[in-house]
Amino acid sequence: MRQSTQTDAEKRVLASQRIETLRKEIRRHDHLYYVKDRPEISDLAYDRLFRELVDLEAAYPDLITPDSPTQRVGAPPLDELAKVAHERPMLSLDSITDREEVLAFDKRVRRELGKELDRAMESETIHYTVEPKYDGLSVELVYESGRFVRGATRGDGHVGEDVTINLRTLRSLPLTLQADVAPPAHLVVRGEVYMRLDDFQALNRRITERGGDAFANPRNAAAGSLRQLDSRITAERPLALTCYDTMVRSGPVPPTHWDELDTLAAWGLPAPEQRRRCDSIDEVLAFHADIEAEREALPFEIDGVVVKVDRRDWQAALGEKSRSPRWAIAFKFSPRKEITRVQDIVVSVGRTGTLTPLALLKPVEVGGVTISRATLHNADEIARKDIRVGDTVKVERAGDVIPAIAERVPITGERRAEPFRMPDACPVCGAAVAREGAYYYCSGQAACPAQLKGALEHFASKQALNIDGLGKKTVAQLVEEGLVRELPDLYELTMDQLLALDGFADKSASLLLEAIRQSKQATLDRFLMGLGIRQVGRHIAKVLARRFGTLDAIVAADRDILESVHEIGPEIAASLESFFREERNRRVIHRLRKLGMSFEEPGGPKSGAARRMEGKTFVFTGGLTRLSRDEAKRLVEDSGGRVTSSVSKHTNFVVAGQDPGSKLDEARRLGVQILTEPEFHDLLEPS
Helix, strand or coil, rough: CCHHHHHHHHHHHHHHHHHHHHHHHHHHHHHHHHCCCCCCHHHHHHHHHHHHHHHHHHHHHHCCCCCCCHHHCCCCCCCCCCCCECCCCCCCCCCCCCCCHHHHHHHHHHHHHHHHHCCCCCCCCCCCEEEEEEEEEEEEEEEEECCCEEEECCCCEEEEEEEEEHHHHCCCCCCCCCCCCCCCCEEEEEEEEEECCCHHHHHHHHHHHHHCCCCCHHHHHHHHHCCCCCCCHHHHEEEEEEEEEEEECCCCCCCCCHHHHHHHHHHHCCCCCCCCEEEEEHHHHHHHHHHHHHHCCCCCCEEEHHHHHHHHHHHHHHEEEEEEEEEEEEEEEECCCCEEEEEEEEEEEEECCCCEEEEEEEEEEEECEEEEEEEEEHHHHHHHHCCCCCEEEEEEEECCCEEEEEEECCCCCCCCCCCCCCCCCCCCCCCCCEECCCCECCCCCCCCCHHHHHHHHHHHHHCCCCCCHHHHCCCHHHHHCCCCHHHHHHHHCHHHHHHHHCCCCHHHHHHHHHHHHHHEEEHHHHHHHCCEEEEECHHHHHEEEEEEEEHHHHHHCHHHHHHHHCCCCCHHHHHHHHHCHHHHHHHHHHHHHHHCEECCCCCCCHHHHHHHHCCCCEEECCCCCCCCHHHHHHHHHHHCCCCCCCCCCCCCCCEEEEEEHHHHHHHHHCCCCEHHHHHHHHHHHCC
């Protein structure tokens, strides 16, 4: 009996060793095939290796690990995609389209870098790494000790959707980083999920043959495939991946972005192969021209190149704006153009009341996409291009995504229609149309039916009233069934009304009604944010709430008083005045108050924390023991401060928690005041 047990144990050890050998070999062949496009063995030989691994894992199921190649087939469907906060904001890029803007970017980099480094930069060589701008879906990839543990979509840049299970199905994503180049204990990488053109065409062919609706373009196909609730569907879709940025990592960081990309590739992550390290801005322009000429021959869609300052320390010195880095830009290609005819011009009313003229077109194909309407942007643009109903026009996909009219094509002897004019009243609700620069908007924002769905979604969002359960699908049902015709109707919903809607049972209906009831006790800044007033986002809402204390005080303030508030300029003041002057909006607020909404905050002297922190900029580095990073950020913002992700000479405080990173060294170098976690909490004290 003892001999048999020993034999079984020996068999298990041998099986374990063979399983590890097979996994390493299969991962290597996956990388060669899906990333390098250089297979070394036939499909038949690969299938034999894979089948042997499947059989061994079936015999020893306790040896199956999440990173095994056999685990890429997907899992049972989820009820929804969970939300996940990014460890570092996933910023977007400023876009430029011509040579002069590129030269201006280089000039700005030299000027700002010179200020930060206190030296002239005109004669110094600034190296740029330039790589293709893939047209896909941005993702965050998290590795712990070399093993893939989590992946998320970009979302709003701060919070995305957890798509870990779906990402595991991508053959080009290594579930375990290559061990010959030791990966850090903690690594967060940014990448782009996309679909190759030949795979996209094959997928659309299959969908069409089954009687389904084909995808409009590869980007939509990639985004729709990755965000599936059923990862088994994702596993059947031909998704690819490229990685181009290290967002967070423990241990030493490569000195340049070029080295960073080489390191990613050495770990087995697919990095852009069509990249170039440029010694001057002229070389950047040359690379842009070269890759644009190759664009149609590439096996995937790109809409430009990304230009990045190569040195990491210089990137840190340049820093970031609220939504984009100062050390990188997207240098877009000239959009593709086609010719068609304008059949009509209509006005669309958006969520925030913006009136956008749209051209209804005779259908035309541009870049493989059939386009039947195009934006005309605004009245000034229509007048400048002189676009009228019946005109022949060139259509382009601006940024290769949004259809737009490039110009009119004159036809000899044609009789043209009258010039287009924007309406004086909202075509949906009849409220007065106001103008803001080149744009027109409906002033009846809180009461305009055309804006209702978007307004309700915004009102219920986490940054506004935070009504859990009031998502896009529910909002659509409430509006389409006529249960909510303006915001206050939300607070008169009944259990019976909700139970009559698809997807609602006793528990879900009760939870939604309770969430709506709780939202009646709102802070003033959240209520202002929820109203969807043009140009009043989360930060401006907090500024207004702190300055005025009550909604009545804000409503009573004239434009001069509003403009006297720090950070409130003429456009924001005009938007506020226009919103509160519209009778329909005042009626909505009056009804909300009658239904029990309370959103006043006491005025009076500021707390000690507000006096100490208002207008100050904070950076956090390392782990906090008493608060999460999001909680700490909220406390700073509630006291009038701001939190940024990088250290500069404009930073007031760096809060150093456990295991602080390179930001602490940068703070010391720049002479920025460093706080321990207890010292940060002392700042928060009310006295």
